[in-house]
Amino acid sequence: MALCAKGEAASHRGVWHLDSSATDHITSQRSKVTDLMPCESAVETANRESIKVEGKGRVEI
8 A cells, every 4th residue: 555645635535445456556544554664656647647655554444
């Protein structure tokens, strides 16, 4: 699970969209990520926007 710096829309707070075929799984909710480790990377979105990854870890669902 990657932790990215983009904010989240108020209407989507607490909502998780699961996609088992996704290349990357992303959240802006730092409190949901355990075993968080710094990570210098970026994720390219479908519209080719590059989002900086701030860390990676585990999320229990």
